[in-house]
Amino acid sequence: MYVLPLLSGGLTLVGAMMVVTCPVAVHAVLYLVVTLLSLAMVLAMLGAQFAAALEIIIYAGAIMVLFVFVIMMLNLGQPDRDREKEWLRPRAWIGPGLLAVVACGELLYGLPTLSDPDGAVFPIDARDVGLSLFGTYVLMVELASFLLLAGLVTAFHIGRTLRERP
Template identity: 75%
Template sequence: MHILALTSACISILGAFMVITRRVAVHAVLYLVVTLLALACVLALLGAPFAAALEVIIYAGAIMVLFVFVIMMLNLGKPDRDRETEWLRPRAWVGPAALASILGMELLFGLRTLSGTGITFQITPREVGLSLFGPYVLMVELASFLLLTGLVTAFHIGRHWPGEH
C-alpha cells in the first residue's frame, strides 16, 4: 500500500506542475482534475475515505465544472472553432489520460487487495448530513458564499455590453 500512496503522491505533484506550466486554460483544468483525483487516492490510502469522497465529489466534480463554465463564459482569445480544434488535439489529452489510467490501475489493485482483508468503509447519508450541517455548517456556508462570489465576479468580468469590442 505504501507504493500506491507514493505513486499517487508523485502523480499529484506531476499533475500540479503541469497545471502551472500549461498555457491553455482547458489543458490546465484537465491536469487539475487528475491532480485532485490523485489527492483523493492519497486520502483514501491514508484511511480517510470520507475526505477522499468529498475531494472527488466537490473539487474534481463541482469545482471543475465551475472552472470550465467560467472559461467558456469568458470566451477569451481565438474564435470558437480554432480553440475547439486546439483542445481536441491528442497531445492535449495524452498526459492527463496516462496519469488518470495509472490512478485507475491503482484503484483496481487497491480494491482487489482490500476485498481480501474484509475491511469495509461504510458512511451513511445521515452521517454526512449531520457532519455537514452540524459542526461544519459555518464552513459549508462560507464555501458556498465564496463560490457564489467567484461566479458573480467571473460574470462581471466576462460580460460584454452591446457596442463594446
C-alpha cells in the same frame, strides 16, 4: 509494496507542476483534475474514504466543472496562449521560485515528525466524521453554511451586474 503510494503521490506532484506551468487553460484544468483524482487516491490510502469521495465528487466534479464552464465562456484562443508563454519566461520564475523553495525548505525542516519512524495511520469512517460534524462542530457547520450563503449571494450579485450592464 510502495508502488501505489509512490504512483499516486508522484502523479499528484506532476499534475500540480503541469497546472502551474501549462500555458493553455483547458489543459491546466485537466491536469488539475488528474491532480485531484490522485490526491483522492492518497486520501483513500490514508484511511479517509469519505474525504476521498468528497474530493472526487465536489472538487474534481463540481468545482472543476465550474472552471471548465468559465474557460468556455472566456473564449480563449491562440493569442492568449502566446501571451501566457510570454508571461512564463524563465526570468519570471526567479523571484517566485526562490520564495517557494525557501518556504518549502522551511516547511520540511520544521516538520519534526518527518523523522518519526512510527507513521502508522488509522482509518476513520464516515460515521465518525458525521458524529463529529454534527456533534462537536455543529456551530462550525452553521458558520460554513453562512460562508456558502455569502459566496452564493456575492457570486449572484457580481453575475447580475454583468448581465445588466451593456
